[in-house]
Amino acid sequence: MRATNRLLGALALTACVVFPAQGQDRRNLTAEQRAELQARQAAMRTAPRPIEGINSIWIDELTWMEVRDEIAAGRTTAIIATGGVEQNGPYMAGGKHNYVLEAMCDAIARELGNTLCAPVMKYVPEGDPESIRYPGTLSVRQETFRMMLEDVANSLKSQGFTDVVFIGDSGGNQNGMSDTADRLNEHWGGEARAHYIEEYYREDIWSCEFLKEELGIFQQPDICTATRDIYHDDVHYSSIVATVDPEHIRARQRIQAGLYSINEVELGPVERTLEIGRALIEYRTEITVRAIRESMAR
Numbered sequence: 001m002r003a004t005n006r007l008l009g010a011l012a013l014t015a016c017v018v019f020p021a022q023g024q025d026r027r028n029l030t031a032e033q034r035a036e037l038q039a040r041q042a043a044m045r046t047a048p049r050p051i052e053g054i055n056s057i058w059i060d061e062l063t064w065m066e067v068r069d070e071i072a073a074g075r076t077t078a079i080i081a082t083g084g085v086e087q088n089g090p091y092m093a094g095g096k097h098n099y100v101l102e103a104m105c106d107a108i109a110r111e112l113g114n115t116l117c118a119p120v121m122k123y124v125p126e127g128d129p130e131s132i133r134y135p136g137t138l139s140v141r142q143e144t145f146r147m148m149l150e151d152v153a154n155s156l157k158s159q160g161f162t163d164v165v166f167i168g169d170s171g172g173n174q175n176g177m178s179d180t181a182d183r184l185n186e187h188w189g190g191e192a193r194a195h196y197i198e199e200y201y202r203e204d205i206w207s208c209e210f211l212k213e214e215l216g217i218f219q220q221p222d223i224c225t226a227t228r229d230i231y232h233d234d235v236h237y238s239s240i241v242a243t244v245d246p247e248h249i250r251a252r253q254r255i256q257a258g259l260y261s262i263n264e265v266e267l268g269p270v271e272r273t274l275e276i277g278r279a280l281i282e283y284r285t286e287i288t289v290r291a292i293r294e295s296m297a298r
Helices: 003-015 031-044 062-072 095-111 142-159 171-188 203-214 233-246 250-257 270-297
Strands: 077-082 115-116 162-167 193-195
Touching: 062 142, 077 095, 077 142, 095 115, 095 162, 095 233, 095 270, 142 162, 142 171, 142 270, 162 171, 162 270, 171 193, 193 270, 203 233, 203 270, 233 270
Parallel strands: 077 115, 077 162, 162 193
Antiparallel strands: none
16 A cells, blocks of 8 residues: 555656656756656656566566666676677578577576676677678677677666676677776776676587587587588577577478488487577576676676
């Protein structure tokens, strides 16, 4: 009842405000109008949520009140994950890195605790003109990418996040995240901290050793690369992406065509693909959470 009364009070205050006419510059408001507007904004910032929230770590899935209350409850770490849209096929959707991060950021945030994820940053530098010529590849300039990282990180800091973590699922994203983290730490002067987590991408890159040593999966040719037989795809990526949606790796169509394998590794049935994917998510979550905690301890 008490919470309801506070909310009704805030709404009543809103109703009393004399808003500027459409198109009127707020600088032209009278002192009284400005004071009323500021009072309304202050009341709404502290108004209680009228309904329960949801169980999500994704900032864009939460209402602003839910994010506010998560921060107040101690969730003051935010992850900015960078993916990309590029040539992957013929079986893997172009948003491969974004789908991996849907799975990974959720798992990392929940394991880390007190952490939320910003929406995956899908527009990134995609390399040389040869890469960009592939239909569906979307690229931005390095300077654009770095400015986006900086602007999003500053937004999070202004709202009360004290630690901003950068992880990237593509090689072309790494230098921009590292340089941006350094620049932010210099600018913030200790008010908040930015962490570039190189280990997310670099440590046992593409899970080459884990697949062989822990799961007994040997891809051909037996070299550690994400591109074999011209496919920008492998067991690591196919399996993690399948946990988000098997349609992203065209599982149904490949099974029908007898092509549900990659790098001479049979992926089927789909449940086996998902089991591999879940094991990889757990493994890479352990790597990343350890590295984040070490960075925060420093």
